[in-house]
Amino acid sequence: xxxxxxxxxxxxxxxxxxxxxxxxxxxxxxxxxxxxxxxxxxxxxxxxxxxxxxxxxxxxxxxxxxxxxxxxxxxxxxxxxxxxxxxxxxxxxxxxxxxxxxxxx
Numbered sequence: 407x408x409x410x411x412x413x414x415x416x417x418x419x420x421x422x423x424x425x426x427x428x429x430x431x432x433x434x435x436x437x438x439x440x441x442x443x444x445x446x447x448x449x450x451x452x453x454x455x456x457x458x459x460x461x462x463x464x465x466x467x468x469x470x471x472x473x474x475x476x477x478x479x480x481x482x483x484x485x486x487x488x489x490x491x492x493x494x495x496x497x498x499x500x501x502x503x504x505x506x507x508x509x510x511x
Contacts, residue, residue, distance in 0.1 A: 456463050 453463060458466070
């Protein structure tokens with residue numbers, strides 16, 4: 407699709423506008439929403455047709471939730487340690503550079 411623009415000097419500019427870029431965000435949002443709805447529907451159907459009793463299913467879900475939260479906490483703590491290590495390394499490098507600059511001046 408072409409878009410024509412007249413400037414003040416009455417010269418004609420032609421810009422190429424890609425029509426697929428207009429709906430990129432709306433298509434992405436639709437896909438994400440559809441995936442979320444599908445996952446929720448699948449989870450509900452799985453719970454409804456589960457071979458276990460409700461109490462057993464709730465206990466199993468609680469155990470898995472605890473396990474997942476522990477894994478997330480461990481990953482977060484490991485990420486914090488790596489970030490702090492990187493931060494300390496950068497700080498040491500900057501201090502070294504500052505000392506060398508001071509020596510040169």
